Structure formats: structure tokens, C-alpha cells
Amino acid sequence: EPEVTQTPSHQVTQMGQEVILRCVPISNHLYFYWYRQILGQKVEFLVSFYNNEISEKSEIFDDQFSVERPDGSNFTLKIRSTKLEDSAMYFCASSQSTGLGNTIYFGEGSWLTVV
Amino acid sequence: LAKTTQPISMDSYEGQEVNITCSHNNIATNDYITWYQQFPSQGPRFIIQGYKTKVTNEVASLFIPADRKSSTLSLPRVSLSDTAVYYCLVGYYGGSQGNLIFGKGTKLSVKP
Numbered sequence: 273e274p275e276v277t278q279t280p281s282h283q284v285t286q287m288g289q290e291v292i293l294r295c296v297p298i299s300n301h302l303y304f305y306w307y308r309q310i311l312g313q314k315v316e317f318l319v320s321f322y323n324n325e326i327s328e329k330s331e332i333f334d335d336q337f338s339v340e341r342p343d344g345s346n347f348t349l350k351i352r353s354t355k356l357e358d359s360a361m362y363f364c365a366s367s368q369s370t371g372l373g374n375t376i377y378f379g380e381g382s383w384l385t386v387v
Numbered sequence: 388l389a390k391t392t393q394p395i396s397m398d399s400y401e402g403q404e405v406n407i408t409c410s411h412n413n414i415a416t417n418d419y420i421t422w423y424q425q426f427p428s429q430g431p432r433f434i435i436q437g438y439k440t441k442v443t444n445e446v447a448s449l450f451i452p453a454d455r456k457s458s459t460l461s462l463p464r465v466s467l468s469d470t471a472v473y474y475c476l477v478g479y480y481g482g483s484q485g486n487l488i489f490g491k492g493t494k495l496s497v498k499p
Contacts, residue, residue, distance in 0.1 A: 276430075307487070314489050314490065314491060315425075315431060315474075315487075315489040316489075317486045317487060317488070320486065328486055330486070361428065363430045363431070365430075375421070375433055375436060376433070376487060377433055378423075378430035378431045378432065378433075379430050380429055380430050381428070381429065381430045383428070
């Protein structure tokens with residue numbers, strides 16, 4: 273079964289450092305997303321991306337965050353200057369196309385710890 | 388986006404059938420009903436999706452009455468590995484509309 277893969281699975285970084293989380297979406301999918309889940313809390317939407325531009329973003333996705341599709345397979349989330357409150361599990365997701373009932377598939381997550 | 392209400396937690400025993408009901412009184416005409424499963428420290432995993440009546444796959448069944456104001460996820464003969472949080476989401480998802488709104492879900496505990 274095709275799956276969304278994410279790297280690294282776990283990263284520890286110092287406050288103020290830049291972090292890049294990487295994702296390989298399912299190969300024939302065109303829409304890509306990032307979500308995060310702070311320990312013990314709900315899964316929260318960050319951003320959606322299509323045709324090399326952001327389609328929608330939440331208020332969490334401020335100027336410290338950016339996304340990029342540097343090539344035909346990778347999708348990255350960059351946090352420019354990490355803060356302690358950025359510690360969370362970050363999930364990449366993808367979906368095939370627009371349309372009724374389209375399904376969004378999630379990766380296993382990258383656990384970010386900011387110290 | 389339709390608001391959903393589901394039980395916070397449920398307990399079951401191995402081998403039993405588990406039914407988790409979700410209320411979504413203000414579901415819109417174009418909305419689909421989607422269920423995800425999440426294990427600790429893992430990403431949400433798609434289980435099943437439906438629009439009306441009954442949908443069945445190798446993992447679960449989804450029952451949706453005619454008025455679509457509720458839905459029931461049915462897990463046949465659960466095992467310990469089905470212990471997880473189950474989320475009911477209602478909306479027109481996918482494509483550019485990827486803003487899935489997760490609630491707290493239903494924490495299912497399966498006991499031996």
C-alpha cells in the first residue's frame with residue numbers, strides 16, 4: 273500500500289535553530305499538507321500546498337514556518353528559528369486530487385523536541 | 388464544517404464488536420464522513436469513508452442513516468491492537484480543502 277514517508281523520525285534541536293522536516297508524499301498525489309500534534313493535544317492543521325503554492329494556512333503557520341517542494345518527490349517544512357513551544361509531532365499528509373470525498377493520507381510523523 | 392460529537396472513551400474486550408457513534412446534526416449536502424484511527428506517537432490512519440447508507444471494507448463498516456445526522460463505525464471482533472483513538476470527521480475534504488479539524492476522538496481500550 274502506498275504511504276507517506278517522513279524523515280527524520282525524531283529530531284532534537286536547540287532553541288533558535290533552523291529545522292527542516294522532510295516528507296515524500298504518495299507518488300500520484302497532488303495536494304500536500306502539514307499538521308502537528310503537541311503531546312496530549314489535538315491534531316492541528318498547519319498548511320496545505322498545491323501547484324507549488326500555499327492553498328490554505330492556519331494561524332499557527334506564521335512567518336517562522338515555510339514549505340517547499342524542492343523537486344518532484346519531496347515536500348519540506350522549515351521552521352526558521354525554533355521555539356520551545358514548537359516541540360510537537362509533525363505529520364505530513366497528501367491527497368490525490370480535488371473532488372468529493374477525497375481521502376487524506378498521513379505519514380508516521382517527525383517528533384521535534386526543542387530544548 | 389460540521390461539528391461532531393463522539394464519546395470520549397469506550398472499553399471493550401477482545402473478540403467483541405465495537406460500535407462508535409458520531410453525531411453531526413449540521414452535516415452539509417456535500418459533506419463526507421471519514422474515520423481515522425491513531426495509535427500513540429503515530430500519524431492518523433484512514434479507516435473508512437462514506438456518504439450514505441453502509442460502507443464496508445476489510446477493516447470496518449460505516450453505517451449512515453438516511454438523515455445523515457449521525458454515523459456509526461463498527462469494528463468487528465476487536466483485538467488488543469485495536470486500542471487507539473478514533474476520530475470522526477465530517478466535511479468536504481481533499482484537494483485544496485485539507486483543513487481537517489480533529490476533535491478529541493474516542494479512546495477505545497480493548498482488554499483481554
